[in-house]
Amino acid sequence: xxxxxxxxxxxxxxxxxxxxxxxxxxxxxxxxxxxxxxxxxxxxxxxxxxxxxxxxxxxxxxxxxxxxxxxxxxxxxxxxxxxxxxxxxxxxxxxxxxxxxxxxxxxxxxxxxxxxxxxxxxxxxxxxxxxxxxxxxxxxxxxxxxxxxxxxxxxxxxxxxxxxxxxxxxxxxxxxxxxxxxxxxxxxxxxxxxxxxxxxxxxxxxxxxxxxxxxxxxxxxxxxxxxxxxxxxxxxxxxxxxxxxxxxxxxxxxxxxxxxxxxxxxxxxxxxxxxxxxxxxxxxxxxxxxxxxxxxxxxxxxxxxxxxxxxxxxxxxxxxxxxxxxxxxxxxxxxxxxxxxxxxxxxxxxxxxxxxxx
Amino acid sequence: xxxxxxxxxxxxxxxxxxxxxxxxxxxxxxxxxxxxxxxxxxxxxxxxxxxxxxxxxxxxxxxxxxxxxxxxxxxxxxxxxxxxxxxxxxxxxxxxxxxxxxxxxxxxxxxxxxxxxxxxxxxxxxxxxxxxxxxxxxxxxxxxxxxxxxxxxxxxxxxxxxxxxxxxxxxxxxxxxxxxxxxxxxxxxxxxxxxxxxxxxxxxxxxxxxxxxxxxxxxxxxxxxxxxxxxxxxxxxxxxxxxxxxxxxxxxxxxxxxxxxxxxxxxxxxxxxxxxxxxxxxxxxxxxxxxxxxxxxxxxxxxxxxxxxxxxxxxxxxxxxxxxxxxxxxxxxxxxxxxxxxxxxxxxxxxxxxxxxx
Numbered sequence: 001x002x003x004x005x006x007x008x009x010x011x012x013x014x015x016x017x018x019x020x021x022x023x024x025x026x027x028x029x030x031x032x033x034x035x036x037x038x039x040x041x042x043x044x045x046x047x048x049x050x051x052x053x054x055x056x057x058x059x060x061x062x063x064x065x066x067x068x069x070x071x072x073x074x075x076x077x078x079x080x081x082x083x084x085x086x087x088x089x090x091x092x093x094x095x096x097x098x099x100x101x102x103x104x105x106x107x108x109x110x111x112x113x114x115x116x117x118x119x120x121x122x123x124x125x126x127x128x129x130x131x132x133x134x135x136x137x138x139x140x141x142x143x144x145x146x147x148x149x150x151x152x153x154x155x156x157x158x159x160x161x162x163x164x165x166x167x168x169x170x171x172x173x174x175x176x177x178x179x180x181x182x183x184x185x186x187x188x189x190x191x192x193x194x195x196x197x198x199x200x201x202x203x204x205x206x207x208x209x210x211x212x213x214x215x216x217x218x219x220x221x222x223x224x225x226x227x228x229x230x231x232x233x234x235x236x237x238x239x240x241x242x243x244x245x246x247x248x249x250x251x252x253x254x255x256x257x258x259x260x261x262x263x264x265x266x267x268x269x270x271x272x273x274x275x276x277x278x279x280x281x282x283x284x285x286x287x288x289x290x291x292x293x294x295x296x297x298x299x300x301x302x303x304x305x306x307x308x309x310x311x312x313x314x315x316x317x318x319x320x321x322x323x324x325x326x327x328x329x330x331x332x333x334x335x336x337x338x339x340x341x342x343x344x345x346x347x348x349x350x351x352x353x354x355x356x357x358x
Numbered sequence: 359x360x361x362x363x364x365x366x367x368x369x370x371x372x373x374x375x376x377x378x379x380x381x382x383x384x385x386x387x388x389x390x391x392x393x394x395x396x397x398x399x400x401x402x403x404x405x406x407x408x409x410x411x412x413x414x415x416x417x418x419x420x421x422x423x424x425x426x427x428x429x430x431x432x433x434x435x436x437x438x439x440x441x442x443x444x445x446x447x448x449x450x451x452x453x454x455x456x457x458x459x460x461x462x463x464x465x466x467x468x469x470x471x472x473x474x475x476x477x478x479x480x481x482x483x484x485x486x487x488x489x490x491x492x493x494x495x496x497x498x499x500x501x502x503x504x505x506x507x508x509x510x511x512x513x514x515x516x517x518x519x520x521x522x523x524x525x526x527x528x529x530x531x532x533x534x535x536x537x538x539x540x541x542x543x544x545x546x547x548x549x550x551x552x553x554x555x556x557x558x559x560x561x562x563x564x565x566x567x568x569x570x571x572x573x574x575x576x577x578x579x580x581x582x583x584x585x586x587x588x589x590x591x592x593x594x595x596x597x598x599x600x601x602x603x604x605x606x607x608x609x610x611x612x613x614x615x616x617x618x619x620x621x622x623x624x625x626x627x628x629x630x631x632x633x634x635x636x637x638x639x640x641x642x643x644x645x646x647x648x649x650x651x652x653x654x655x656x657x658x659x660x661x662x663x664x665x666x667x668x669x670x671x672x673x674x675x676x677x678x679x680x681x682x683x684x685x686x687x688x689x690x691x692x693x694x695x696x697x698x699x700x701x702x703x704x705x706x707x708x709x710x711x712x713x714x715x716x
Contacts, residue, residue, distance in 0.1 A: 079433065086503055091676045092586075114472070117497065117510045118585075141475065145444055152475045153511055228450075318449045 019136075019160045019215070021208050025053045028124075028163045032057045032097075035122070038090040041081060041108040043068040043100030046126045049169045054099065061097070062088060070251055070259075072103050073142040075151075081111035085119070095120045095158065101127035101174075102134030102259060106149070109140030113155035123157040126166040128178025128206065129260055132185065132214040135160050137222045137236075146251070147315040148244040154227065164208050176202040176297050177260025182210075183291070184238055184267060185217040190333020193217070198287075202295040234327050235335045239267030241326045242345065245312045250302040257299060264297040268355070272348050273340060274328045284332060289355060298356060306346065313342070377494075377518045377573070379566055383411045386482075386521045390415045390455075393480070396448040399439060399466040401426040401458030404484045407527045412457065419455070420446060428609055428617070430461045431500040433509075439469035443477070453478045453516065459485035459532075460492030460617060464507070467498030471513035481515040484524040486536025486564065487618055490543065490572040493518050495580045495594075504609070505673040506602040512585060522566050534560040534655050535618025540568075541649070542596055542625060543575040548691020551575070556645075560653040592685050593693045597625030599684045600703065603670045608660040615657055622655040626713070630706050631698060632686045642690060647713060656714060664704065671700070 022028040040058045044065035047054055054063065064084050066072050090096065098108040098121050105123050112121040125135035141152020167175065179202035186197035193213055200210075218236060225232035243259075243266025250257040257265075268289050274280035292298050317324040323339040330336055380386040398416045402423035405412055412421065422442050424430050448454065456466040456479050463481050470479040483493035499510015525533065537560035544555035551571055558568075576594060583590035601617075601624025608615040615623075626647050632638035650656050675682040681697040688694055 075437065082502060082509060086505065086508065086673065089672055089676075093676060114499075114509050114511055116508060117499065117512055139475065141472075144440060147444065150444065150474060151440060151472050153472055154475055314447055315444065318447075318451060 017138075017156045017158070017160060019162065021212070022161065022163045022165075023208075025050075025163060025165060028161060029053070029056055031161060035095065035097075037061045037097040037122070038094035038119075039064060039084060039088050040097045040099065041066055041084075041104065041111075042098075043104040043126065046100055046104075046166070050166070057099075058097070066100065066104050066108065068101050068104050070103055070143065070247070070256060073107050073149075075142065075144070077107055078111055078142050081108060082115060085111065085115045090115060090119055092116055092119055095122060097122050097124065098157075099124040099126060100130070101125070102130045105130055105135055106140055106152075107142050109155055109157065110142060110152055113140055113153050118155065120158040122159045122161060124161045124163070126163075127170060128167055128175055129181050130178075131162055131164070131167070131211055132178065132206075133181045133218060135162075136215055136218050138226065143248070146248050146312065148248055150315065162211065164206070164211060167205055172203055174258060175205075176295060177258035177264075179206075179295070180260035180264045180267070180292070180297055182206070182214045184236075184263065185214045187267070187288070187329065187332060188221075188235055188238065188335060189217045190331075194332050198291060202297065231337055234337060238327050238329065238335060239263045239270050241313070241317060241324070242266035242269050242349070244316055245309060246302060248312050249304045249308065253302050257302070261297055261299055264292050265299065265301075265352070268292055268298065269345075269348050269352055270326065271329050272351070273344060274330070276344065276348065277328070277338070277340075279336075279338070280329050280331065284329070293356070300356065301349070301353060309346075309349075310342070313345075375494075375496075375514045375516070375518060377520065379570070380519065380521045380523075381566075383408075383521060383523060386519060387411070387414055389519060393453065393455075395419045395455040395480070396452035396477075397422060397442060397446050398455045398457065399424055399442075399462065399469070400456075401462040401484065404458055404462075404524070408524070415457075416455070424458065424462050424466065426459050426462050428461055428501065428605065428614060431465050431507075433500065433502070436465055436469055436500050439466060440473060443469065443473045448473060448477055450474055450477055453480060455480050455482065456515075457482040457484060458488070459483070460488045463488055463493055464498055464510075465500055467513055467515065468500060468510055471498055471511050476513065478516040480517045480519060482519045482521070484521075485528055486525055486533055487539050489520055489522070489525070489569055490536065490564075491539040491576060493520075494573055494576055496584065501606070504606050504670060506606055508673065520569065522564070522569060525563055530561055532616060532618075533563075534653060535616035535622075537564075537653070538618035538622045538625070538650070538655055540564070540572045542594075542621065543572045545625070545646070545687065545690060546579075546593055546596065546693060547575045548689075552690050556649060560655065589695055592695060596685050596687065596693060597621045597628050599671070599675060599682065600624035600627050600707070602674055603667060604660060606670050607662045607666065611660050615660070619655055619657055622650045623657065623659075623710070626650055626656065627703075627706050627710055628684065629687050630709070631702060632688070634702065634706065635686070635696070635698075637694075637696070638687050638689065642687070651714070658714065659707070659711060667704075667707075668700070671703075 040063045047065050096112045112119050123135045125131045138154045138156040140155050141149045144150040186194045221233050243263040247262035271285045275282050275285045327335045328338045398421045405423050454470045481493045483489045496512045496514040499507045502508040544552045579591050601621040605620035629643045633640050633643045685693045686696045
């Protein structure tokens with residue numbers, strides 16, 4: 001039985017948003033000294049850790065701090081940023097600087113993209129997940145009524161400035177969760193990159209070269225299909241259908257899952273769906289499970305009812321006659337969009353807890 | 359003294375959004391019978407006047423009514439529409455139908471454009487101003503803290519369906535206010551169109567041909583400069599800098615100005631700024647004033663303080679060293695962007711009340 005794999009994007013990188021890497025805080029400062037910003041939106045934790053750098057970066061520009069994490073991707077938080085743009089009378093001839101992890105970039109980018117129909121913004125991703133994934137691809141937005149990213153638009157920053165040094169102050173949990181998204185990029189890519197990430201510890205700081213390799217996987221999918229119309233970009237959603245559900249459900253818990261942690265669960269679960277459908281050799285799934293377990297990025301399921309679970313699934317994916325369309329792994333480096341019976345997803349979810357203890 | 363006029367857009371119409379005109383409600387029904395919509399957003403007044411048509415148009419599709427007018431362009435109203443899209447689990451493979459005047463199209467289009475990063479929508483403009491202006495050009499959005507259209511994005515409907523018969527149930531005040539925007543289009547165009555509109559009563563129903571001629575003026579400006587980057591599309595803002603201020607200020611009054619009524623005030627005031635700057639012969643201004651006065655579309659100024667007035671101006675336009683950039687009339691059919699001292703605008707505003715009684 002053979003399935004048509006999703007077409008792989010061509011190797012040529014056609015990125016219209018300039019991405020710059022900076023070897024030192026001083027190099028970033030030098031770059032920023034040539035720009036003027038009307039306002040700076042900055043993750044509060046990053047600001048406290050890098051206060052002198054960010055103050056030097058911003059000079060007289062007002063800095064608005066944002067409590068990072070999923071809880072900042074809400075309508076009240078968006079409304080607060082709009083109010084700041086109003087207060088500082090930001091107009092289309094000015095620019096906004098955004099500094100932070102994925103959530104900060106998402107909500108801030110959405111605020112900028114919808115203020116007076118769009119003011120330019122420059123993104124400075126500070127977490128690993130933002131430096132290899134969230135800052136790229138032009139998706140901005142917030143959550144709505146428990147649904148991930150239900151409100152949003154496509155908007156590219158004017159530039160993306162990457163200072164890998166920010167990762168030195170990242171807590172280990174966030175670092176590991178960031179590697180998961182890199183692991184997914186490597187799963188899509190296969191080959192040498194896959195071998196390299198398999199052999200890399202998720203507690204290690206990535207080299208700039210690895211950051212660039214991982215980003216380039218994402219960018220090729222994005223550039224071939226920026227608006228997810230061709231069934232190409234959807235491959236990036238590997239592990240995210242179930243992952244988003246766990247992430248949403250965990251928001252009400254004392255210690256919500258990080259995005260990467262939720263995706264790790266989704267990756268291993270969705271890979272097993274592939275196995276069950278005869279699409280993927282069980283050995284590949286074992287390799288993935290063993291790596292993610294070994295890195296201690298797999299968490300227990302958050303508490304939920306199947307009713308809640310189905311409601312979240314139905315907002316994320318259209319269910320037609322009890323099936324949802326999701327990207328599934330055929331082998332390392334090959335993915336296809338598949339119609340999956342909802343019951344099959346449930347069955348795999350029920351098996352998941354046993355894998356954690358095996 | 360000569361000023362560089364704004365470049366006029368080329369005559370070629372390159373509109374990627376199909377616009378269809380329907381001779382009868384039956385023809386529109388026939389068209390709609392080939393489409394399926396997930397949800398319908400409809401102006402409540404239009405729904406009550408055209409219930410049987412709209413029910414037939416929508417068949418089993420849920421109809422969400424919206425209280426039209428500027429007061430619907432608010433964050434709570436937008437939030438309500440997002441909630442409906444959530445409730446009916448609208449996804450990117452589905453479409454939204456929007457029926458109503460400019461405000462309904464603005465808020466509904468913004469809701470659709472930001473739901474899951476954009477679901478397609480079809481616009482059915484029902485007022486004169488929507489049929490010749492608001493439905494076209496891809497601007498959607500809402501007001502924020504008294505500022506007109508401060509939140510929004512660019513999003514084009516998938517199609518625009520125009521049933522001129524809707525205008526037969528429009529109240530005379532709205533009809534006249536709609537003609538004002540057509541008058542502005544004719545001022546930009548000059549020539550025969552200008553002569554024709556000068557000779558047309560604002561109480562008359564426009565022919566389909568006139569609707570098309572007026573739309574085509576707007577579309578050419580939009581197509582040459584869709585994102586207002588080239589100083590071409592700004593010409594369409596003629597009369598709107600002051601107009602928007604009157605519209606915003608009047609929202610707190612018992613009987614708020616209609617958009618077209620506010621623009622009529624702005625047109626005659628901004629034309630006088632041209633006269634005072636030696637850009638426009640006084641006779642042209644007299645012609646405009648006389649026509650708009652004769653049609654009884656000029657209202658007294660709403661009550662305001664200069665502090666409120668300046669605050670609204672500063673959100674709409676960047677003030678640099680006491681000047682704002684606005685499009686000004688050089689002659690009928692010719693407009694240029696000019697830096698105007700704020701004091702000059704104030705002076706003309708102070709003169710306006712005397713013109714109403716002269």
